Amino acid sequence: MLTLLTYFPRLTIADNGTVRSRDPMGTVFNLTNGGVLPVFDVEQGCAVDITDENGRPRIRGLNVWMRPLGYLGPGDTKSLNCQHVASGFNSPTSMTVRIRYRPLFWFRKFTKAFPLEAEKKDDGSWVWKSE
Secondary structure (H helix, E strand, O other): OHHHHHHOOOEEEEEEEEOOOOOHHHEEEEEEEOOOOOEEEEEEEEEEEEEOOOOOEEEEEEEEEOOOOEEEOOOOEEEOOHHHOOOOOOOOEEEEEEEEEEEOOOOOOEEEEEEEEEEEOOOOOEEEEEO
């Protein structure tokens, strides 16, 4: 069992800059496979919750599955498209990125969730933090 876990895919998400710095949904994220084995049939979903300045929900549970990413080999990185889900908001935002994938030698798909929360910096730009 320990051997299987050693070679199991290690998927991570990292911030890759922004296309709209004053909009929390302007950030582009990258998905990286840090494992030794490839993953297949990779799909990305972005669930967004946007509140107003008083904490009241503006958009809640907007869950969008984007175009499939396909194959992700060991050490490969691909850009995610969550910045296309919503735009034009300058208020607190949280998002859960869901990645569905099928590891090598498995017939079943797995889903991994990455909860994130946007924090506004003093200069007005947004930074995403893992929850």
